[in-house]
Amino acid sequence: MELSDKLEILADAAKYDASCASSGAPKRGSEGKDGLGATNGMGICHSYTPDGRCVSLLKILLTNFCIYDCQYCINRRSSNVPRARFSVEEVVKLTHDFYVRNYIDGLFLSSGIIRSADYTMEQLVAVARQLREVHQFRGYIHLKTIPDADPLLIEEAGRWADRLSVNIELPTHDSVTRLAPEKNVHTIKLAMGSIRRKLDEKAEEPKAPSFAPAGQSTQMIVGADASDDHTILNTAETLYGSYKLKRVYYSAFSPIPQSPRSVPAAPPPLLREHRLYQADFLLRGYGFTASELMPASGNLALDVDPKLAWALANREHFPMDLNRADASMIARIPGIGLRNAKRLVELRRLRRIRWEDLSRLRCSLKKLAPFVVTADYKPAQGATDSSILRRHLADAPQQMNLWPELQAA
Amino acid sequence: MNPADAVLQGQALQVATFAEWREAARELLQAGIPPEAVTWGSPGDGGDLFSGAPAPAAAPHNAPVRLQQPKPAPHQPPHVPPHVPRSLLDMLQAAACYREPDRWAFLYRVIWRWQQGEHDVQSPADPDGARLQAMVKAVRREEHDMHAYIRFRERPPEAGPPRFVAWFEPRHDVLPQVAEHFVSRMGKLSWMIATPEASVLWDGATLHNCGPLMSSAADLDDSGEALWLTYYRSIFNPARVNASLLQSHIPSRFWKNLPEGALVPSMVSQAGLGARRIGQVQTVGRRSGATIPIAPEAAQPEREQPSKLDECRRCELWQSATQAVGGEGPKKARIMVVGEQPGDQEDLAGAPFVGPAGKLLDRVFEEAGLDRKSVYLTNAVKHFKWEPRGKRRLHKTPAQREIEACHYWLEKELAATKPKVIVAMGATALKSVLQQGNVTLKDKLGRPVRHGDSWVVTIYHPSYVLRVPDEAAKQEAFKVMVAGLRLAQELLERPEITEPDTAR
Numbered sequence: 081m082e083l084s085d086k087l088e089i090l091a092d093a094a095k096y097d098a099s100c101a102s103s104g105a106p107k108r109g110s111e112g113k114d115g116l117g118a119t120n121g122m123g124i125c126h127s128y129t130p131d132g133r134c135v136s137l138l139k140i141l142l143t144n145f146c147i148y149d150c151q152y153c154i155n156r157r158s159s160n161v162p163r164a165r166f167s168v169e170e171v172v173k174l175t176h177d178f179y180v181r182n183y184i185d186g187l188f189l190s191s192g193i194i195r196s197a198d199y200t201m202e203q204l205v206a207v208a209r210q211l212r213e214v215h216q217f218r219g220y221i222h223l224k225t226i227p228d229a230d231p232l233l234i235e236e237a238g239r240w241a242d243r244l245s246v247n248i249e250l251p252t253h254d255s256v257t258r259l260a261p262e263k264n265v266h267t268i269k270l271a272m273g274s275i276r277r278k279l280d281e282k283a284e285e286p287k288a289p290s291f292a293p294a295g296q297s298t299q300m301i302v303g304a305d306a307s308d309d310h311t312i313l314n315t316a317e318t319l320y321g322s323y324k325l326k327r328v329y330y331s332a333f334s335p336i337p338q339s340p341r342s343v344p345a346a347p348p349p350l351l352r353e354h355r356l357y358q359a360d361f362l363l364r365g366y367g368f369t370a371s372e373l374m375p376a377s378g379n380l381a382l383d384v385d386p387k388l389a390w391a392l393a394n395r396e397h398f399p400m401d402l403n404r405a406d407a408s409m410i411a412r413i414p415g416i417g418l419r420n421a422k423r424l425v426e427l428r429r430l431r432r433i434r435w436e437d438l439s440r441l442r443c444s445l446k447k448l449a450p451f452v453v454t455a456d457y458k459p460a461q462g463a464t465d466s467s468i469l470r471r472h473l474a475d476a477p478q479q480m481n482l483w484p485e486l487q488a489a
Numbered sequence: 490m491n492p493a494d495a496v497l498q499g500q501a502l503q504v505a506t507f508a509e510w511r512e513a514a515r516e517l518l519q520a521g522i523p524p525e526a527v528t529w530g531s532p533g534d535g536g537d538l539f540s541g542a543p544a545p546a547a548a549p550h551n552a553p554v555r556l557q558q559p560k561p562a563p564h565q566p567p568h569v570p571p572h573v574p575r576s577l578l579d580m581l582q583a584a585a586c587y588r589e590p591d592r593w594a595f596l597y598r599v600i601w602r603w604q605q606g607e608h609d610v611q612s613p614a615d616p617d618g619a620r621l622q623a624m625v626k627a628v629r630r631e632e633h634d635m636h637a638y639i640r641f642r643e644r645p646p647e648a649g650p651p652r653f654v655a656w657f658e659p660r661h662d663v664l665p666q667v668a669e670h671f672v673s674r675m676g677k678l679s680w681m682i683a684t685p686e687a688s689v690l691w692d693g694a695t696l697h698n699c700g701p702l703m704s705s706a707a708d709l710d711d712s713g714e715a716l717w718l719t720y721y722r723s724i725f726n727p728a729r730v731n732a733s734l735l736q737s738h739i740p741s742r743f744w745k746n747l748p749e750g751a752l753v754p755s756m757v758s759q760a761g762l763g764a765r766r767i768g769q770v771q772t773v774g775r776r777s778g779a780t781i782p783i784a785p786e787a788a789q790p791e792r793e794q795p796s797k798l799d800e801c802r803r804c805e806l807w808q809s810a811t812q813a814v815g816g817e818g819p820k821k822a823r824i825m826v827v828g829e830q831p832g833d834q835e836d837l838a839g840a841p842f843v844g845p846a847g848k849l850l851d852r853v854f855e856e857a858g859l860d861r862k863s864v865y866l867t868n869a870v871k872h873f874k875w876e877p878r879g880k881r882r883l884h885k886t887p888a889q890r891e892i893e894a895c896h897y898w899l900e901k902e903l904a905a906t907k908p909k910v911i912v913a914m915g916a917t918a919l920k921s922v923l924q925q926g927n928v929t930l931k932d933k934l935g936r937p938v939r940h941g942d943s944w945v946v947t948i949y950h951p952s953y954v955l956r957v958p959d960e961a962a963k964q965e966a967f968k969v970m971v972a973g974l975r976l977a978q979e980l981l982e983r984p985e986i987t988e989p990d991t992a993r
C-alpha cells in the first residue's frame with residue numbers, strides 16, 4: 081500500500097480525537113544544531129479544516145487494526161473499515177517532511193491495540209525515540225498512552241514525549257464497562273496516577289530526566305451514553321484534581337458507518353460540546369467549581385453560556401461595583417473576560433472606572449449592562465426579572481464557534 | 490546635526506528603524522521639544538522600511554542584530570528616555586513595525602505624553618493607548634500568521650541552497666523577527682523567505698538580507714505537498730462541517746498562498762452532499778473494509794485480578810479515588826497501627842503512609858524505637874475522600890456511614906492479624922476500632938483501653954501534627970504520639986489480665 085493511501089486511512093481514523101494543542105512544551109530551538117524543530121511554549125495552528133478545527137500536529141494512528149471492540153469507535157474489531165498500518169520509519173519520515181515545510185508543530189500519535197497493550201505501546205515509543213534520538217527532532221510530540229502497558233514503557237514514553245494522554249473515554253464506570261468492554265476505568269486511573277507521580281517527582285527534582293513537560297490530558301466522548309453534563313463536569317473536576325491534567329477534551333460522538341445499536345445513530349448537538357468547553361474553561365481559569373456551574377443534575381443551558389447562566393442564577397452578587405469588587409469576582413461578570421478583569425483592576429489604580437472604559441476594552445456591553453456599576457452608571461435597580469433578562473441576553477440561534485478555547489492550553 | 494537642531498531648523502527627521510527613532514526621540518525629549526513641533530519622515534516614502542536605497546537592514550526586533558550588510562547605528566543608548574518601563578518600550582518597538590505613514594510621529598506623541606506623566610497613554614482606555622495597543626496587536630497577529638501560514642517548498646539538492654523556499658505577503662514589517670523564528674526551527678537546513686518588499690536567506694549558519702527577489706509565490710514542484718493535501722482532506726470530519734468558522738480563523742488573503750486552500754470549496758460542498766451525517770471521508774468509505782477476526786475472550790487484556798477490596802462498592806468513596814489502599818505489614822504483627830484514610834499520595838501509590846504524614850510517622854516510629862516493618866499499618870477507610878480545591882485535592886473527613894461501611898475491611902484485617910495492641914491514630918480510627926460513632930479523641934488520649942482481646946492505645950493522627958500551626962503545640966503532639974507508641978510496646982509485655990473495658 082502506498083504511503084499516501086495509509087495516510088488517508090490513518091488520518092481519517094485519528095480525527096475523532098479532539099486534542100490538537102501543541103502548547104506547554106519547554107522552549108527548545110535548533111539554531112546551530114543538527115536536526116530540526118523548535119517549541120516556544122505557545123503552539124501554533126498551521127491550518128484549519130472546513131470543520132473549523134485547527135491543524136497544529138500531524139494527528140494519525142500508527143495502525144487502525146484493533147483487537148478491542150469499543151462500541152463508539154470506528155476502528156473496533158467488528159467494524160468493517162479499511163485497515164492500514166504505518167511502519168515506525170514511515171511515521172518518522174512523514175513527521176519530518178511535514179515539519180520542515182511548516183505544515184505542523186509536531187506529532188500526535190495514537191494507535192489501535194494490536195497484539196497486546198505492551199506491544200502497541202512499544203511501537204509508539206519507538207517512533208518518538210527515533211524522532212528524538214536519530215533525527216534530533218525538537219518539535220512537539222504527544223503520545224496517546226495505552227493504559228494497560230507496562231509502567232516502564234509509560235516512563236520511557238514520557239522521556240521522549242512532550243505530552244502524554246490517557247483517555248478516560250466515557251464519563252462513568254458503567255458506561256466504560258458497557259461500551260468499552262476491554263477497557264477498564266481502574267487501569268485507566270492507575271495509568272493517569274502513575275503519570276502524575278512521575279510529573280510530581282520531576283517537579284521536585286529538576287535534575288531528573290525530562291518527563292512529559294507539557295503534562296497530561298484526557299478525552300471524554302460526549303453523547304455516546306446517557307450521562308448528563310452534571311456527571312461530565314463532575315468527572316472532569318475529579319480528573320483535574322486527581323491527576324493535575326492540563327486539559328480534558330470533550331469529543332461529541334460522531335455517528336460512524338455501520339454503527340452498532342448500543343450507541344446513538346445521531347450526534348449530540350455540537351452546541352452541547354461547545355458549552356462543555358466553556359464550562360471547562362470556567363473550571364480551569366476562573367475558579368468556578370462544578371457544583372456552582374451545575375448544582376443539580378441535567379445539562380448546561382444551550383441558550384446562554386455557562387457564565388451568564390451562573391450570573392442569572394446568582395443575582396444576589398449583582399450588580400457588582402467595578403470600582404470595589406475583587407479581581408476574581410470581576411472575572412465572573414458576564415461579558416468581562418480574565419484579561420479585561422485584570423486590566424480593569426490595573427486601571428482602577430489610576431482612576432475610577434467609567435462606562436466608556438468598558439466599551440474601549442471591548443467588553444460585551446449588552447451582556448454586562450445588567451450586572452455592573454461604574455462611576456457613572458448603574459443598572460435600573462433589580463428591575464428586571466431573571467427570566468426576562470435571560471430572553472434578552474440569550475444567544476441568537478446560530479451555528480456556534482466550536483473550538484475557540486482549544487488553542488488555549 | 491542632532492535631531493533637536495534639525496527640528497529647530499524646520500527639517501523633517503528621517504528615520505528608518507526603531508533604533509534610529511529611539512535615538513532621535515531621546516534627544517528630542519531631552520531638548521523638551523513637543524510632538525507638534527516635529528515632522529517625521531522616512532527614507533523613501535510612506536514610512537516603508539524597505540523601500541528606497543540603500544535598503545536598511547530589516548530592523549532587528551528584540552534580537553541581536555544578525556542580518557549582515559548595513560550595520561545599525563554604532564552607539565545605542567542603554568535605554569531611551571529615562572523611566573520608560575520595559576513593557577512600554579516593547580510596545581513601541583512592536584508598533585514601529587506597523588505600516589502606517591505617521592507611525593514615527595505617533596510613537597513620539599505616546600512617549601512624550603508618558604514623559605509628561607500621562608501614564609494611561611499605555612492603557613487601552615486612552616485613545617492613543619487604544620491605537621497603540623491595536624497596532625501592537627496587529628503586528629503580533631501578523632508575526633503569528635506568518636509563523637503559521639508560511640509554506641516551504643523543497644528544492645532538489647542539486648539546485649544548491651536554499652533547500653527550502655517560501656513566499657509570503659506580510660502586511661507589516663515583521664520579516665526580521667519572523668526570520669528568527671525559522672532560524673530556531675530549521676537547524677542547519679538552508680532556506681529563504683521572499684516577500685514583496687524584501688527577502689531573507691538562511692544558509693544554515695547566517696541570515697542574509699536580500700531585498701526583493703521575486704514577485705509571486707515560488708513556482709516550485711514539491712512532491713511532498715501531495716501528502717499534505719491528502720492529510721488535510723482526511724483529517725477533516727464532514728459531520729462537523731462549519732465553513733464560516735474556517736473563514737474566521739484564516740483570513741481570505743492567506744488562502745491563495747496556502748496549498749490546501751484550493752481544496753476547501755470541494756470539501757465543503759461534498760460534506761454538504763450527504764456526507765454530513767458520517768464522519769468518514771468518502772474516499773476511505775469507498776474502500777473495502779476488514780473486521781478483525783478475534784474472539785472477545787482472546788481480546789481481553791491480561792490484567793491482574795482486581796483485589797476484592799478494589800471492587801468494593803459499600804459506599805461511594807471508590808468513585809473519585811484512584812484505588813483502594815489496603816494495610817501493609819506482617820500477617821501476624823502484634824501491633825496494628827490504624828490511620829484515618831489514604832491521602833493524595835497514598836491514593837496514587839496504592840500503599841499506606843507514603844506521603845508527608847507517612848514521613849512524619851516514620852520519625853515517630855524512630856523516636857519510639859519501633860520498627861515500622863514490624864507493625865501492621867492500615868487505615869480505617871480504604872478509599873481517599875476529598876474535595877476539589879482548584880487543581881488540588883483537599884482531604885475530607887470520612888462520614889460515620891463511610892466509617893461503618895469500611896469497617897468490614899478493618900474487621901477482616903483484625904481477624905487475620907489478631908494484634909495484641911491496636912494503635913488508633915485520630916478520631917476516625919478510634920471510632921472505627923471501637924465501633925462507636927460518638928467517641929472522641931479527648932476521651933481516650935493517653936489512656937489504653939481493652940477492646941476484645943486487644944489493648945487500644947489512642948494517639949494523634951500524624952496529619953494533625955502537620956496541621957497544628959503553633960510550633961510548641963506541634964512538639965507536644967509529636968511527643969504524645971511517641972509516648973503512645975512506647976506505651977504500645979510496654980503493653981505487649983503486660984501479662985494477660987482481664988480488665989473491665991473502660992470504654993463507655
Ligand code: SF4
Pocket residue numbers: 798801802803804805806807813870871872891894895896898
Ligand atoms: S471507602 Fe471502604 S467501604 Fe467505601 S468503597 Fe472504599 S473500601 Fe468500600
